[in-house]
Amino acid sequence: MKIKNVIFYISFLLISSVVSLKPLLANEDAKGVVKERMANFKMSKKMMQTIHKSIQNEDFVTIEKSATTLHKWSKEMIKYFPEGSDGAPSEASANIWLDPDGFKKAVNNFELASLKLINNSKEKDFDKTVDSFRSLAGTCKGCHQKFRN
Numbered sequence: 001m002k003i004k005n006v007i008f009y010i011s012f013l014l015i016s017s018v019v020s021l022k023p024l025l026a027n028e029d030a031k032g033v034v035k036e037r038m039a040n041f042k043m044s045k046k047m048m049q050t051i052h053k054s055i056q057n058e059d060f061v062t063i064e065k066s067a068t069t070l071h072k073w074s075k076e077m078i079k080y081f082p083e084g085s086d087g088a089p090s091e092a093s094a095n096i097w098l099d100p101d102g103f104k105k106a107v108n109n110f111e112l113a114s115l116k117l118i119n120n121s122k123e124k125d126f127d128k129t130v131d132s133f134r135s136l137a138g139t140c141k142g143c144h145q146k147f148r149n
């Protein structure tokens with residue numbers, strides 16, 4: 001083989017491997033349970049912003065609606081963390097699977113806090129609603145400190 005052909009052959013191999021690998025990796029990033037849970041957490045942040053605004057407006061109906069969306073998510077969250085679903089681009093900490101009871105407890109705190117906010121907003125009790133909103137935000141933070149990288 002002439003040296004030119006060898007170079008051509010090697011660069012062909014390199015290019016084809018890059019071309020065939022890239023879509024695979026991009027696909028892995030773009031779909032699956034990691035992408036879905038990230039979307040749900042982004043939605044959670046939006047819900048918290050909406051609730052914050054609605055508290056200022058004393059819009060208890062919107063608070064209840066948003067808290068209900070969060071409560072539904074809390075009940076499904078565990079399913080979105082199958083073993084081995086950590087690693088880039090995910091920020092999920094390995095502690096989720098090293099300490100599954102601790103993680104379940106953090107999910108449960110979130111579930112109970114969102115339920116409390118639903119109930120307090122139904123009662124249209126301003127002070128209690130503010131209180132349970134703060135506790136709910138605390139459960140986001142609490143879980144992130146232990147279980148998010």
Ligand code: HEC
Nearest residue numbers: 038041042044045090091092106107110139140143147148
């Ligand atoms: C029981 C644990 C837990 C609770 C409760 C929790 N989070 Fe998270 N959150 C995580 C983990 C773990 C990740 C990292 C997920 C990943 O990257 O795979 C995350 C990621 C996020 C992200 C980044 C999403 C992205 O685009 O990568 C946001 C924003 C977020 N959470 C907001 C919230 C808010 C707001 C709340 C409360 C209303 C909340 N989280 C409650 C565990 C939790």
